[in-house]
Amino acid sequence: EVRLVETGGGLIQPGESLRLSCIVSGFSVNSYNMTWVRQAPGKGLERVSLFYNGAKTHNADSAKGRFIISWDDSKNTLYLQLSALRVEDTAVYFCARGRPPPGPGAFDVWGQGTMVTVSS
Amino acid sequence: EIVMTQSPATLSVSPGETATLSCRASQTIWRSVAWYQQKPGQTPRLLIYDASTRATGIPARFSGSGFGTEFTLTISSLQSDDFAIYYCQHYKDWPSYTFGQGTKVEIK
Numbered sequence: 001e002v003r004l005v006e007t008g009g010g011l012i013q014p015g016e017s018l019r020l021s022c023i024v025s026g027f028s029v030n031s032y033n034m035t036w037v038r039q040a041p042g043k044g045l046e047r048v049s050l051f052y053n054g055a056k057t058h059n060a061d062s063a064k065g066r067f068i069i070s071w072d073d074s075k076n077t078l079y080l081q082l083s084a085l086r087v088e089d090t091a092v093y094f095c096a097r098g099r100p101p102p103g104p105g106a107f108d109v110w111g112q113g114t115m116v117t118v119s120s
Numbered sequence: 121e122i123v124m125t126q127s128p129a130t131l132s133v134s135p136g137e138t139a140t141l142s143c144r145a146s147q148t149i150w151r152s153v154a155w156y157q158q159k160p161g162q163t164p165r166l167l168i169y170d171a172s173t174r175a176t177g178i179p180a181r182f183s184g185s186g187f188g189t190e191f192t193l194t195i196s197s198l199q200s201d202d203f204a205i206y207y208c209q210h211y212k213d214w215p216s217y218t219f220g221q222g223t224k225v226e227i228k
């Protein structure tokens with residue numbers, strides 16, 4: 001079964017760091033484009049970071065210099081390291097899989113999301 | 121960055137009727153657009169990709185059309201399960217992509 005499970009969210013203070021995990025089952029994380037998308041409370045979907053073409057990464061402007069996407073083939077897991085967190089980073093963070101075959105496109109499998117709350 | 125603008129923000133439709141949702145791109149994106157459905161507290165669900173191709177398992181009452189800068193998602197014979205928020209997404213400038221702000225389809 002193809003499945004994505006995000007973990008690692010929580011309540012954190014401004015300026016601190018957090019690592020989110022997206023545990024992948026049913027396919028190999030390095031064989032697909034994978035992305036992190038966030039959704040602030042009551043707001044729309046916002047691109048955060050992308051892992052594509054098996055080894056490349058691309059961040060949205062809001063994430064550049066603060067967030068790092070990475071992966072571990074042995075654990076078949078995608079990560080998002082969040083640093084210097086701000087109140088406006090408060091959101092549900094989803095991971096999603098690019099629709100096969102790997103290439104530019106839409107995201108066909110989504111996790112349930114993990115909530116990150118940045119507050120003092 | 122390409123901006124995707126959805127209209128209307130809210131669409132009130134009676135069950136059984138047809139809903140027509142629009143998405144406009146700030147520059148041509150050819151057919152590089154997808155549509156998603158999201159219900160409250162749930163994860164987004166891919167409906168349409170490449171402007172008009174239904175994703176696996178999506179009912180035929182969902183259809184997408186358009187090319188260039190103007191795109192439409194049509195939901196015919198609306199069912200109670202279809203009341204949700206719908207987002208368009210472009211992927212023309214891969215690896216960059218963006219979502220529209222969403223259209224809420226509510227019961228009239």
